[in-house]
Amino acid sequence: MSRELPGHIRALLDAAGGPADSAGVPWAGRDLAGSVPATAEHAGDDGLADARVAAALDALRAGRAGEAAVVDALRDARIFVPLIASVAGDANDPVPVSDKEADLSLVTIAAPDGRTALPVFTSVDALRAWHPDARPIPTWAPRAALSAAAEDAQLMVLDPGGAVSFVVRRPALWALAQQKPWTPSYADPAVAAAARGVTVSEPAVLQVDCAAGRGVVSADRNGARIAGGGPGPELRIGLTLRSGLDRHELDAVVRRIQERLAADPVFADGVDSIEMRIVAAPA
Template structure:
């Protein structure tokens, strides 16, 4: 007796893809065929985020709200990104071909189009990779960009591969968060990150430099949050985290009486000790020094 072979069950496109397609070209493709009713083979996994509606990860949203309210910190925000889905913007780049070429379809072409990862240049010249917590934020930022859903840790790996020093979440949105280089690297390595100003090992490096220099005018060295860690949302509310840096402020307490030459020599010795420490060089994104005169 002959059996009956059933076709694959209809499986809807992921929500964020449907939304992006609708925003890009309405309810139909370029040939006029409706997106509605399209199916994917349920025996294959096409996408890690099939049930994703394109919204913001709940854990990331909660950590960002706590940061804005003053009850959270930026380390907690980065920690939520370790398991969060984000969208990387991809845009088409048209490149001129030196000579007309015949393609596999026997048609002549003098241009080629490639898909490119978008990177930004920060005010200090560093390279930054923009990512978005939701498709709506990406569409507002660049309507022609295609949203590619990835885990933030994978986006961080892409940022490292692109020699980017910053991961910028939701640029141009109501609240933007920047993961600086040490946090970016921690995401890429899937390690927990703590900012250098709260890192006991950084405090140990500073204490060791105080002992190594042993200058009678050098009274103390402490680590504090840098002036550049703060960020502001679209309403002007300031958050204690999420800024591009400087990340670490080193307060150096000095007794009165040093002339300019002695001060320069002392600071040169300290900065040489800090920069030569391997852990300090990796864990500190950017540094500012504040001299405090003690009378």
Template sequence: MAGHQEQRRELPGHIAAALAGAGGPTDSAGQPWAGRSLDGDAAKIHNFEDDDGSADSGYLAAVAALLDGNGSEADVVSALATARVFVPVVATLAEEAAGVDGLHADKQADMALVTLKAPDGRTAMPVFTSADALERWHPEARPVAVYAARAALSAVSEGAQLLVLDPGSDYTFVVRRPAMWALAQQKDWTPSYLDDQLEAALASTVSGFRTVRRLETQPGAGVASLTADGRQVPGGGAGPELRVVLFLEDGLDAVAVQALVAQLNEAWARMDSFAEGVDSIEVKLQRAAQEPAQH
């Protein structure tokens, strides 16, 4: 995921709680922290017992199927629903504390979540399926282990629209806003381009426009993603994920078409199912006379 990094001072409650729990006198196995280094393997800040920091097997299987063309991005998101991931936090310097007699106290370190700025300006939260992947991406970041649903909740609270899995790795999977919200609410997710009810709702909005013969939804160009070596993958892209095809009567000029699309966009924006289920769209115009014959 391209773009610069941002750091926020305040942590969401569940991340703060995870850090507070990890900062007690003992770890989750009852072993004292005193005298232990926070370098290397000891830097793993989490309370998942017997966790070796490797990626969830269900997620790896779902991604492998997607890469082979036998799976779907919905399967990957479904696998994430029960997977443990790592959220990176980094140390930042707080304001210098007031001292005595004109002296200044040492600066104090805070912990901050890391967010990214996507190329289109949206805020994205990076999460990692393994501790090694996080360390390669940001060696100084500390991994906080949470279930992916908790990471999605954290992303929502940070105002992020995207959840980015393993940025900088051989394959990066982007969880778009509707899927991220579904994860946060622990609900099943259906991609907008496969949602028959959404297509029917969108189609109902064109019934009042004489010049629109029919509406159809398809996967958008932004559904696909790329591996580090340039191989295209049928899922995990940042969007637009929904293509709306409008079959129009002949004879419309550019001004009329522009006005039509603007009116439809306004109508779609008022639909709850559209607002909740669609991350971003592309509209394709086609002459009704060019429709393939129905058999």
């Protein structure tokens, strides 16, 4: 379920490089990263992972916490974005490359579904293990989320290739950009109510259930299952239908429901991608 960048996120982009956050509070001098001195330039940064983010990832890996805890920890965390130097100028220019001016470019990667993702890292070591030639730039995670939006990226991947890699999906990314709390769609009562609401005019639908989709699950570097951090689909909608529907009737019901979900504002803001499971009621 692909969505256009909403107006309130576009407005935030205008101030993404400014001296204050989305609430107008200056970034400079804020002690947001525990032991890391927080100045506008992150002077004296030790390059280590933010303690809250590391603890949230450990808890997710151990099954003690969910995805929302990781995103919540990121709201006040310093992370690192990778910049890659690219040589500017004419390739046929005889001036030596070392004398040329290099441009630093923000790196994006392709997600499994083809969407653009911004890679970010908890520590300098994690970034250099991923790309030794990338320059680590410290920044607050909400700023990185705005940078992702500016690059038309709908995902942000934390520590790709690391021991634990966590995908911040589009609704969480937008919430992070606004420094607002985020609830996963599969745990959001408003999303469940919206799913039930779009089916009330369908007499063939007997029950609607919402649960975490298969795409929420990820794996650590050793292949161990983690109940969160995957790229999606994140929401599974189960439809129990009355028995006796032929293929044409079934397809028509599902198509109407999908169209209504796509037009529903709760889904537009709160759901990244869905899978549907059809169950026929006993005869």
